[in-house]
Amino acid sequence: MKFNHYLASDFEQFEKQFRTNFINSLTGFKSANLVGTIGSDGQTNLAIFSQVFHLGANPALIGLIVRPDTAPRHTLENIMINRYFTLNHIGIDFYKQAHQTSARYQVSEFEACNLTPEFSNRHIAPYVKESHLKIGLELAERHHLEINGTILLIGKVVEVFIPEDVIGADGYIDIEKAGSVTCSSLDSYHTTCRLSRLSYAKPDKELIEIQV
Amino acid sequence: MKFNHYLASDFEQFEKQFRTNFINSLTGFKSANLVGTIGSDGQTNLAIFSQVFHLGANPALIGLIVRPDTAPRHTLENIMINRYFTLNHIGIDFYKQAHQTSARYQVSEFEACNLTPEFSNRHIAPYVKESHLKIGLELAERHHLEINGTILLIGKVVEVFIPEDVIGADGYIDIEKAGSVTCSSLDSYHTTCRLSRLSYAKPDKELIEIQV
Structure with a gap:
């Protein structure tokens, strides 16, 4: 395999869009979620996010990176006002509509x-009816990342909606069977194919493949 | 589709391992990277991480969540001492070895x-020779997340090594072709299959599929 080697000083010489595509590719595959919020005027908002990550299981916490300078700026405003937001897994059957939410609309991205917006009786933020895995969150903590002005929001999971046939006996959720997609770089969407689930690793113990 | 509905109060009733598998599944597909570091005694360390995410393209910044209470605790110590660490994409051909690094070893996980550890002349942290996409980072910022004591480390990309045949004319890196895997929950590994790359979204403009 022939490798190209790039230094940080090379990145500065890259054409801007080349650099954006390139650097956004580096971290690997990403989660693909729609974040649903609502404004103080009652207008729903929907934005696609790939920087969503697990922070803890007990309490159940999820992190989200928001760029104040890019399209989903309403998301941040709405969360700061209403404290609630939703995460909705993007499915194979509506990934193009999900991507389209990144355009700068004056009207609600749902429309x-x-x-289709969908509401629960637990909080004010809208879910995406078309999504197969939906999470309701309450804002719990906010961090300003000095180095480039991005913002980390931490949400506490208040409720989830999951198809009953993808929840395993040990709590593993088969998001592949549920139809969740993954994304890479800024604009590439992928389905997945399981290699295997592996047993808990211990020294001097052979790994076993877990049946799903 | 029949949905199950769970509240935060239900999570507390879950058996511990069930809860861990369940909550770790919620965020969707994740990146799968090995983090390489070296201690003050010269012992190399390798740990698998799925909470790695893009933070910015210019300067190129990557975030990493570290749980001080779980296995990769040497990673944090080593980064705080030496300031440098590496990210190495996990490939299809060594994902079981990568998973095995999560066992609690006294010796180096490389061994x-x-x-195979591999070094560049730019910094002290070890790369994984078997990996096809390698990133060298310098610690730039650290945040303590009050709510559960996890730590966010932000690294500035200092160099990358990438196979030349996976870098597109517009900077998009075809990590699927390169052989990177994605993971879900705590222990499930997946290959991917591209649905498509989509054009930049604008209101009232039809999305176009971009050739890779």
Whole structure:
């Protein structure tokens, strides 16, 4: 395999869009979620996010990176006002509509992208009816990342909606069977194919493949 | 589709391992990387991480969540001492060895899991020779997340090594072709299959599929 070697000083010489595509590719595959919020005027908002990550199981906490300078700026405003937001896994059957939410709309992205808002009686933020795995969160902590002005929001999971046939006996959720997609770089969407689940690793013990 | 509905109060009733598998599944597909570090005694360390995410393209910044109470605790110590660490994409051909690094070893995980340390002349941290996409980072910022004591480390990318045949004309890196895997929950590994790359979204403009 022939490797190219790039230094940070090379990145500065890259054409801007080349650099954006390139650097966004580096971290590997990402989660693909729609974040649903609502404004103080009652207008729903939907934005696609790939920087969503597990922070803890007990209490159940999820982190989200928000760029104040890019399209989903309403998301941040709405969360700061209403404290609640939703995460909705992007499915194979509506990933193009999900991608389209990144355009700068004046109207609600639900309407513009032909997705359906859905509400629970627990909080004010809208879910995406078309999504197969939906998470309701309450804002718990906010961090300003000095180095480039991005913001880390931490949400506490208040409720989840999951198809009953993808929850395993040991709590593992088969998001592949549920139809969740993954994404890479800024604009590439992928389905997945399981290699295997592996047993808990211990020194001097052979790994076993777990049946799903 | 029949949905199950769970509240935060239900999570508390879950058996511990069930809860861990369940909550770790919620965020969707994750990146799968090995983090390479070296201690003040010169012992190399390798740990698998799925909470790695893009933070910015210019400067190129990557975030990493570290749980001080779980296995990769040497990673944090070593980064705080030496300031440098590496990220190495996990490939299809060594994902079981990568998973095995999560066992609690006294010796270096490179040795225990039959992976090969490799060094550049730019910094002290070890790369994984078997990996096809390698990133060298310098610690730039650290945040303590009050709510559960986890730590966010932000690294500035100092160099990358990438196979030349996976870098597109517009900077997109085809990590699927390169052989990177994705993971879900705590122990499930998946290959991917591209649905498509989509054009930049604008209101009232049809999305176009970009050739890779």
